[in-house]
Amino acid sequence: MSTIPKRPRGTILLLEGKCIACGARCQSVCPVDAIEMNEKGEPIIDTQTCTICRKCVKECPVDAIENYLTPAEKEQMAVFETWKASAAKQVSKEPKAPKEQEQPVAKKPEEGGIADWKGVWVFVEQVNGKAHDVAWELLSKGKTLANDLGVELAAFVIGENIQHLADEAFGFGADKVYIVDHPTLKSYRTDPYVKATVDLVNHYKPEIILMGATGLGRDLAGAVATQLRTGLTADCTGLTIDKVNRLLEQTRPAFGGNIMATILTEKCRPQMASVRPHVMPKSEFIKGKKGELIIEPFTLDEADITTKVVEIISSANKGMVNITGSKILISGGRGMTSKESFKLLEELASVVGGVVSGSRSAVDNGWIEQPRQVGQTGKTVHPKLYIACGISGAIQHLVGMQDSDFIIAINKDKTAPIFSVAHLGIVGDVFEIIPALIKKIRESNAIIVQ
């Protein structure tokens, strides 16, 4: 029996003068935290902790990290490679193992119960009789889904004195509107809202329910799905219909945003999905459009509700900007290197009449406040102009801004993924490009029309 030669491990080294400080990509892939970054953004590799997994070598966009082998190790590597090649040849000659028996294809759900559920519903979230815009965005998407399924599109509104919202819902495309109007539903509380929704759903059996992934919507959707014992896909970024199986295809980022997963609720009804505000476009409001209005009775004694609303204190307007409403966003990332440098972004924002936002790295470093974060765990934005400064373009960031009308990216790494969504890419140093841009705009006396 021949012995298997050992593969030499070598050492992981940074090659001098090659690192471009791409934003700690090597550090982010190291599974054993053996890499620290110095103030220039270059890696310091702790060879004692390093397990030579070579992930950083593969990740580096400019081959600045090497798996160094001594001359003796190089010889040993040649022996190992020769053995590996001959072993591979031998394996390919060996008869192949019989294929494992194919897994049976998942059975389609029994038609019986599921076929009874019909229609697409959208929850119209409201506070003090004013609807949240996400409801109208979802009605627009709901219309496409309902057309694909050949069913009606309905909206349902829960609250007190909310009947006027039915006209708005018709105007945004609903064929039917269900209203549950009762004094106990004046302010949002989970229990009565869940009861109102579950009663409605059990009575009318819609096959799809869409809700806004707002604070209120997230709370309600989860509680309703639990009571109905059905699936809920939160924070969907895409919704389509599999017309053959009449299933809602619910697409959302998964595994930390590294893949886009399409999720099906095959065996339970309704199929529930939530979508964040500003993810789906809102269709035109048609004035005077009418539909069927259904006022649903509701009974629940205030004494049976354990939570009481004592006072409502608005958290809005504490000097905080709502980045989702801004037409121009100047967004900064780790490439801006410090809180101080964000002043440069503020200056650019002031000359173009925009607002400063940023990546999660900028938030984690304390350079901007969390409400200004763009991305999967921040806000989804659709500005007319998005200028990404020193942002690499991780998928979790892209999902929050890639639908902006016009994207300009400034990054010194030409392989940065942000360039894949940018309409205009500038490869260069933000500290040279941004001041030049500000100067040029000021000199041109340009008036930015938003």
Ligand SMILES: Cc1cc2nc3c(=O)[nH]c(=O)nc-3n(C[C@H](O)[C@H](O)[C@H](O)COP(=O)(O)OP(=O)(O)OC[C@H]3O[C@@H](n4cnc5c(N)ncnc54)[C@H](O)[C@@H]3O)c2cc1C
């Ligand atoms: C579950 C989960 C949710 C997340 N949610 C979000 C989210 O909502 N939003 C978000 O942004 N991230 C989110 N992230 C983090 C995300 O994966 C990235 O880590 C983050 O977006 C990186 O931020 P960045 O682009 O600012 O930094 P880096 O990736 O470090 O990129 C910095 C960039 O700056 C460039 N650069 C450096 N110096 C200069 C210079 N002088 N001039 C020009 N360019 C320069 C570099 O080339 C690099 O491309 C999430 C991660 C997870 C796991």
